[in-house]
Each structure stands twice: as C-alpha cells, then as structure tokens.
Amino acid sequence: xxxxxxxxxxxxxxxxxxxxxxxxxxxxxxxxxxxxxxxxxxxxxxxxxxxxxxxxxxxxxxxxxxxxxxxxxxxxxxxxxxxxxxxxxxxxxxxxxxxxxxxxxxxxxxxxxxxxxxxxxxxxxxxxxxxxxxxxxxxxxxxxxxxxxxxxxxxxxxxxxxxxxxxxxxxxxxxxxxxxxxxxxxxxxxxxxxxxxxxxxxxxxxxxxxxxxxxxxxxxxxxxxxxxxxxxxxxxxxxxxxxxxxxxxxxxxxxxxxxxxxxxxxxxxxxxxxxxxxxxxxxxxxxxxxxxxxxxxxxxxxxxx
Amino acid sequence: xxxxxxxxxxxxxxxxxxxxxxxxxxxxxxxxxxxxxxxxxxxxxxxxxxxxxxxxxxxxxxxxxxxxxxxxxxxxxxxxxxxxxxxxxxxxxxxxxxxxxxxxxxxxxxxxxxxxxxxxxxxxxxxxxxxxxxxxxxxxxxxxxxxxxxxxxxxxxxxxxxxxxxxxxxxxxxxxxxxxxxxxxxxxxxxxxxxxxxxxxxxxxxxxxxxxxxxxxxxxxxxxxxxxxxxxxxxxxxxxxxxxxxxxxxxxxxxxxxxxxxxxxxxxxxxxxxxxxxxxxxxxxxxxxxxxxxxxxxxxxxxxxxxxxxxxxxxxxxxxxxxxxxxxxxxxxxxxxxxxxxxxxxxxxxxxxxxxxxxxxxxxxxxxxxxxxxxxxxxxxxxxxxxxxxxxxxxxxxxxxxxxxxxxxxxxxxxxxxxxxxxxxxxxxxxxxxxxxxxxxxxxxxxxxxxxxxxxxxxxxxxxxxxxxxxxxxxxxxxxxxxxxxxxxxxxxxxxxxxxxxxxxxxxxxxxx
Numbered sequence: 001x002x003x004x005x006x007x008x009x010x011x012x013x014x015x016x017x018x019x020x021x022x023x024x025x026x027x028x029x030x031x032x033x034x035x036x037x038x039x040x041x042x043x044x045x046x047x048x049x050x051x052x053x054x055x056x057x058x059x060x061x062x063x064x065x066x067x068x069x070x071x072x073x074x075x076x077x078x079x080x081x082x083x084x085x086x087x088x089x090x091x092x093x094x095x096x097x098x099x100x101x102x103x104x105x106x107x108x109x110x111x112x113x114x115x116x117x118x119x120x121x122x123x124x125x126x127x128x129x130x131x132x133x134x135x136x137x138x139x140x141x142x143x144x145x146x147x148x149x150x151x152x153x154x155x156x157x158x159x160x161x162x163x164x165x166x167x168x169x170x171x172x173x174x175x176x177x178x179x180x181x182x183x184x185x186x187x188x189x190x191x192x193x194x195x196x197x198x199x200x201x202x203x204x205x206x207x208x209x210x211x212x213x214x215x216x217x218x219x220x221x222x223x224x225x226x227x228x229x230x231x232x233x234x235x236x237x238x239x240x241x242x243x244x245x246x247x248x249x250x251x252x253x254x255x256x257x258x259x260x261x262x263x264x265x266x267x268x269x270x271x272x273x274x275x276x277x278x279x280x281x282x283x284x285x286x287x288x289x290x291x292x293x294x295x296x297x298x299x300x301x302x303x304x305x
Numbered sequence: 306x307x308x309x310x311x312x313x314x315x316x317x318x319x320x321x322x323x324x325x326x327x328x329x330x331x332x333x334x335x336x337x338x339x340x341x342x343x344x345x346x347x348x349x350x351x352x353x354x355x356x357x358x359x360x361x362x363x364x365x366x367x368x369x370x371x372x373x374x375x376x377x378x379x380x381x382x383x384x385x386x387x388x389x390x391x392x393x394x395x396x397x398x399x400x401x402x403x404x405x406x407x408x409x410x411x412x413x414x415x416x417x418x419x420x421x422x423x424x425x426x427x428x429x430x431x432x433x434x435x436x437x438x439x440x441x442x443x444x445x446x447x448x449x450x451x452x453x454x455x456x457x458x459x460x461x462x463x464x465x466x467x468x469x470x471x472x473x474x475x476x477x478x479x480x481x482x483x484x485x486x487x488x489x490x491x492x493x494x495x496x497x498x499x500x501x502x503x504x505x506x507x508x509x510x511x512x513x514x515x516x517x518x519x520x521x522x523x524x525x526x527x528x529x530x531x532x533x534x535x536x537x538x539x540x541x542x543x544x545x546x547x548x549x550x551x552x553x554x555x556x557x558x559x560x561x562x563x564x565x566x567x568x569x570x571x572x573x574x575x576x577x578x579x580x581x582x583x584x585x586x587x588x589x590x591x592x593x594x595x596x597x598x599x600x601x602x603x604x605x606x607x608x609x610x611x612x613x614x615x616x617x618x619x620x621x622x623x624x625x626x627x628x629x630x631x632x633x634x635x636x637x638x639x640x641x642x643x644x645x646x647x648x649x650x651x652x653x654x655x656x657x658x659x660x661x662x663x664x665x666x667x668x669x670x671x672x673x674x675x676x677x678x679x680x681x682x683x684x685x686x687x688x689x690x691x692x693x694x695x696x697x698x699x700x701x702x703x704x705x706x707x708x709x710x711x712x713x714x715x716x717x718x719x720x721x722x723x724x725x726x727x728x729x730x731x732x733x734x735x736x737x738x739x740x741x742x743x744x745x746x747x748x749x750x751x752x753x754x755x756x757x758x759x760x761x762x763x764x765x766x767x768x769x770x771x772x773x774x775x776x777x778x779x780x781x782x783x784x785x786x787x788x789x790x791x792x793x794x795x796x797x798x799x800x801x802x803x804x805x806x807x808x809x810x811x812x813x814x815x816x817x818x
Contacts (some may be wrong), residue, residue: 037347038349092495151527
C-alpha cells in the first residue's frame with residue numbers, strides 16, 4: 001500500500017514533465033492554426049493578427065508558463081476554434097468515450113475469458129483451433145473495414161441497427177462490437193496461454209486427483225492464477241479509453257474524445273490537443289496504479305514486492 | 306474492475322437523449338466536416354457557411370440563379386465615383402434575441418467586420434476594400450478605400466452577415482449563432498449536431514420545415530449509407546463514385562436523387578517559378594499542354610466536372626472557355642517547347658499534395674511520363690501541406706518543392722480569383738501566390754480590373770490578364786469539380802450554391818413523406 005501511495009504522490013511531478021513534453025511536441029507539429037482558420041486566400045497580415053488574437057505570437061516559453069499558471073487553477077485554456085473552455089469541451093465528450101470503451105471491454109472480457117479458458121481446457125480440439133483462428137482473424141481485421149462492413153449489412157441492408165451517432169442502446173451495438181474485436185482476441189489468447197500454463201502445475205493435478213470436475217478446477221484454481229497478466233493489460237487499456245477510439249468514433253459519428261482529438265489535430269487546436277493528451281496520460285498513470293492494486297489482490301508475491 | 310466497467314456503461318446507457326416527435330421530424334443534413342464556429346465572419350469554410358446560412362442574412366443575397374437580390378437592405382445606391390454606397394435597411398426586422406436589426410445594428414456589425422483589433426478570419430478582403438462604415442438615419446453608408454467593381458458581391462457573402470450586437474457584446478457568437486435568418490439556433494452539441502428551429506417571427510416567408518439537424522461525417526461511404534437509410538435527408542458532398550447507385554433503374558433510385566451543381570471549385574497546380582527548370586515559362590507551358598484534362602474529369606470525377614484551361618472559372622462572365630482541343634493532351638507541342646527550353650530529355654520534379662488529392666497527382670505522373678518528366682509525390686496531412694505550400698522561396702528551394710496541388714472556390718468575384726494567386730504582393734508566405742510569380746503588368750492589370758466599373762473595358766482587361774497568364778503559366782489549371790449532393794425523394798426546395806454550400810431554408814416534404 002505504501003508503495004502505491006508513493007507512486008500516487010509522484011503523479012503531479014510526472015504530469016508536470018509530461019505537460020512540458022506534450023506542449024513542445026504539439027507546437028512542433030507543422031501547420032499554423034491561424035492559416036488553417038483563415039484559409040489559403042488570407043494575406044499574411046490577417047494571419048499575423050489572428051496569431052496575436054490567439055496568443056500564438058508569444059514566445060513558446062511564455063505560452064507554456066501562461067498555460068501552467070491557468071492549469072494550476074483548473075483552467076486548461078480555450079479552444080482556438082470556437083472559444084469554448086477546453087475542460088467543458090472534453091467533459092462533454094468524455095462520457096461517450098468511456099461508455100463505448102467500457103462496453104467494448106466488458107464484451108471483450110465476457111467473451112474473452114471464458115473463451116480462453118475453454119480453449120485451454122480443450123487444447124488441440126476442433127473448438128480450440130476454431131477459436132484460435134477466429135482470434136487471429138479478429139486481431140488482423142482493420143477496424144475501419146469491419147465498421148463499414150457492419151454498417152452496410154446491419155444498418156443499410158437489414159435495417160436492424162442504426163447507422164451511426166449516439167442515442168439509445170441500439171446505437172452502441174455496432175461500434176462496441178467493432179471496438180471489442182481486438183481486445184477480445186487478445187484476452188482469449190492471453191487467458192488461454194495463462195490457463196494452459198497453470199493446468200500443468202502440480203496443484204492442479206492434485207485438485208483433479210481429489211475428484212474436482214474439470215470446470216471447477218479451471219474456475220476455482222486455474223483462472224485465478226492465470227488472470228494476472230490479463231488484468232494488467234485490460235487495466236492499462238482502460239486508461240486509454242479516455243482518449244477514445246479514434247477510428248471507431250470517426251466512422252460511427254460517435255461524439256467522443258477520439259473524434260475530438262482528430263478534429264483538433266486537423267485544425268491545430270493546440271489547447272484541446274494538450275488537454276486531451278494530458279487527460280489521457282493521467283488516465284494511463286491512474287490505470288497503472290489501479291492495475292498494481294488489483295494484481296496485488298490476486299498475487300501475494302506482488303503484495304510483498 | 307468488472308463492476309467498475311459495468312457501472313460506467315450503465316451510467317452512459319441510462320443518460321437521457323433528446324427524443325423528437327416523428328411528426329415534427331427535422332430535416333437532417335449531413336456534411337463532410339463540422340462547423341468551425343457560429344461566427345460568420347470568423348471562418349472561410351464552405352461547410353461552415355452551409356450551417357450558418359439559415360441563421361444569418363446579408364445586406365444583399367444571391368438567388369439560385371446567382372442573381373443579386375435585396376436582403377436586409379431594401380435598396381442601395383452608389384455615389385457618382387462609386388466609392389460611397391448607401392444601403393436602406395429593411396424596417397421591422399429583429400434578431401433572434403429580440404434586438405432590432407436597424408441601421409445602427411447593421412453599422413456595428415460591419416464595423417466589427419473591418420476592425421483589425423477583432424481580427425476575424427474571414428474579414429481580410431473587407432478590410433482591404435472598405436474604409437469606413439457609418440449610420441445615417443435609417444441607412445448605412447459604406448465608404449470604400451478604392452473603387453471595387455465587385456463590391457456588391459462581397460456583401461452577399463456569409464462573412465458579411467449581420468450579427469446581433471447583443472451576442473457580440475456577450476462574447477457568445479462563436480458558440481451560439483444569433484442573426485435574423487429564417488431559422489433560430491437551438492444547440493451545438495459538440496461533435497454531434499447543430500440544431501435549428503423555424504423562426505416563426507421571420508420577416509420573409511416562414512420556412513415549411515420545422516427544424517434542421519446538421520450532422521457530419523468525414524467518411525464518404527458513411528454519407529452515402531446515411532442517405533440510403535434515411536439517417537440523412539440531404540448529404541453533401543456525395544462522392545462521384547456513389548452517384549451511379551442512384552441512377553434511374555438502380556434500387557437506390559427509389560430512395561434518393563443525386564443532384565449536380567456546376568461549381569467554382571477550381572483545382573490547380575502552382576509551379577515554383579524560382580526553381581529550375583520551372584523558372585522557364587516554356588517548361589511550365591509544356592507541362593500544361595501534356596495534361597489531358599478531359600481524361601482527368603472522366604477518370605477522377607466520373608464526368609462530374611469540367612476541364613479548366615484558364616485562370617477564371619465559368620461563373621465569371623469574362624472567363625475564357627477551353628478552346629478546341631485545349632482540354633486534350635498535346636504531347637507534340639509540349640515536346641517541342643521542352644526541346645526549345647533545352648529540356649528534351651525531361652527532368653525530375655516534386656509536388657506536395659493533400660491526401661484526398663493524391664489521385665490527381667498520380668494521373669499527372671502518368672501523363673508527364675512521355676515527356677521524360679518524373680514527378681515525385683509528397684503526400685501530406687492538411688496542416689503539414691499548408692506549411693509546405695506556403696513556405697518561402699528559400700525553404701522551397703531547400704526542399705526542392707516544385708509544385709503544390711490545391712483547390713479553392715471564390716465564385717463571382719474575379720478579383721478574389723486573381724489577386725491572391727498571381728500578384729507579387731501575395732507571394733508565399735504572404736499569400737497564395739505559391740509559385741512566387743512576379744509580373745508587374747499582371748499586378749497593374751489586376752488592380753485595374755478590380756477598380757473598373759465599365760463592363761466593356763473591364764472585360765478587355767480580364768481577357769488580357771488571362772492571355773498573359775496563359776503565356777507565363779505560373780499555375781496549371783486542371784478542372785472545376787461539380788458539387789454533387791443527394792436528397793431523399795419527397796423533399797424539394799434544396800439547392801447548392803456555386804461555391805459548394807447547401808441551401809435548405811426553402812426545403813419542404815411532400816405530403817406522402
């Protein structure tokens with residue numbers, strides 16, 4: 001616990017370093033937001049005036065200090081595009097990304113863990129081979145392509161599901177399925193590998209010898225010890241949910257943070273890019289801490305480390 | 306952890322979403338990108354103009370035929386020297402916030418437009434042309450810095466739309482549209498939609514449709530699917546490749562109709578006139594001669610466009626059309642010119658293009674191969690492209706950037722099609738003269754044409770400009786691309802303007818819908 005607290009205490013310092021790195025990296029991106037706003041026909045005088053209005057004519061160091069000063073008060077600046085506070089823009093979008101990502105990971109876990117355990121228990125069977133082939137396909141398919149295919153089949157031809165946008169539960173089905181494919185495949189494979197390893201241990205042989213059914217052996221003994229790496233990976237990915245699923249959100253017209261990030265990069269909306277990136281980094285760091293805490297509950301060795 | 310994830314999901318699933326009664330269904334219009342702002346003067350994007358047009362009005366407006374009609378001004382008159390224009394403001398008009406749109410409000414709106422301290426992104430041309438704006442009783446008096454033959458066209462553009470002084474004062478205009486138009490702004494749900502309802506107190510004809518819901522997707526196939534499923538009533542632009550899906554006899558023809566509008570969106574190639582061998586006008590002309598523009602239109606646009614052979618687009622009455630055979634490749638003439646310039650063995654050159662325009666560069670690559678010209682394509686993301694294309698001469702020389710492929714639309718105003726691209730003062734990075742073309746005669750003629758109010762002499766000047774540019778070839782015009790848009794069957798009154806924006810305020814649904 002004390003180690004977790006020490007790590008948590010270091011977060012502000014890490015965030016400060018990250019903010020400086022992100023600030024420099026974003027401003028090093030080629031492309032001028034003022035030119036992108038004014039369009040190609042605008043003369044340089046207009047560009048210079050716009051740069052002054054947006055505060056981009058200040059030296060980079062001064063801009064960073066100004067950013068830090070405001071950030072310390074919880075103000076991450078205003079969007080260069082429409083003048084909205086960055087925090088408001090992100091907060092409006094965040095629930096959509098968290099909901100979609102959360103549902104996708106829930107699906108991935110609900111299918112992936114039992115699927116992986118089944119494949120390990122029936123190693124070498126047709127079921128195992130079929131599942132492994134399916135995960136290979138699932139991990140290899142481009143999300144963009146699967147999304148368009150799903151839209152064409154289920155929204156355009158069959159009319160079972162809405163095409164895009166956020167709305168009632170039906171709007172979640174296609175994007176969540178598409179987004180869950182890759183983590184689902186990953187979880188199936190990791191769970192299979194973990195359970196397969198554990199099933200070779202002596203204590204499992206003992207459990208079987210005592211007359212426990214294969215299913216009970218797997219659920220009570222093997223899974224508990226095989227899941228640590230799965231939990232680590234899932235927890236780390238949960239941090240990434242904050243920055244949204246760029247491709248899925250864009251194709252499905254989903255109003256999440258991923259799409260916000262794409263639009264902000266396109267128009268070089270520096271404050272919004274900075275806000276989303278920092279929030280995403282914070283999410284990953286917190287997820288890291290969460291993962292450590294959860295693994296410690298599963299693995300006594302991790303607790304004592 | 307599972308509980309945590311499930312909790313997140315439940316919270317989002319239970320979040321309330323606005324439900325709208327089916328009988329009051331809004332007209333859903335899908336664009337390829339979101340609006341950039343709700344402030345008409347602070348943008349230069351066609352898609353944003355589409356969204357803003359129902360909210361705002363200008364002093365004058367263009368109808369579907371492109372003819373100038375009264376807008377918020379009922380009449381207008383110029384002084385003898387055409388430097389002072391007096392506009393009579395329509396009485397009884399109010400902004401959506403209830404404030405009167407009188408001469409005082411119009412004056413403030415136009416003064417804001419030309420105020421350098423406000424620094425609005427779409428205001429540069431107005432600041433160059435308008436010297437001052439003042440109120441005189443119920444009229445607004447605009448004094449020009451110099452005569453400008455196309456001034457009336459400028460006050461039809463959405464950038465000059467009259468905005469509410471109340472919204473300006475509150476600093477809300479970028480997020481909340483507030484004009485006098487036939488639709489009132491309701492909401493802009495970031496990343497989702499812009500919603501507008503009918504302005505029942507509108508001074509003109511009150512719209513038939515109750516509301517407009519603007520949505521967007523950057524993916525062309527999604528726009529097409531949205532039109533088929535009915536998620537969108539109108540989509541713009543519709544990629545040419547999807548137009549055939551709605552052709553008579555096809556199954557989708559029962560769902561929607563594809564419409565086509567001739568457009569002023571000119572695609573062109575800026576040539577770096579300071580980089581060898583492009584510093585030789587004969588070489589530049591040879592490159593233009595080797596291009597089969599008709600094939601470009603047929604192959605890349607499925608025929609939905611027109612070859613462009615000269616500087617002005619067809620919406621300008623003085624524009625030169627393509628002459629006989631000019632839109633076809635004339636390889637022998639191109640070879641002869643290259644030989645004359647000592648480049649008969651060909652040369653290598655690079656072009657910077659944005660991702661969507663890469664196929665055009667690939668076609669040019671193939672068309673120039675017979676001349677021995679090797680074109681290397683540098684595909685770039687939009688922001689990176691802007692940096693490369695607007696780089697100063699030294700940087701372009703260092704990076705050996707020979708060409709920049711781009712497009713834009715500035716219909717009806719010849720000065721806006723010529724000045725930014727060809728005048729010396731607009732050489733990059735100061736403006737869009739991306740190839741650093743420098744010709745004092747052209748500078749003088751462009752000034753003369755802009756100020757000349759006599760149609761006959763202006764026509765002569767514009768012809769001379771086009772001929773000179775044909776000879777010097779600082780750019781290679783390629784084609785104009787038509788605006789294609791899809792409208793669900795049963796909906797009428799939707800049209801696209803020449804600059805490519807969509808107009809839906811007069812839309813109505815058939816009874817059967």
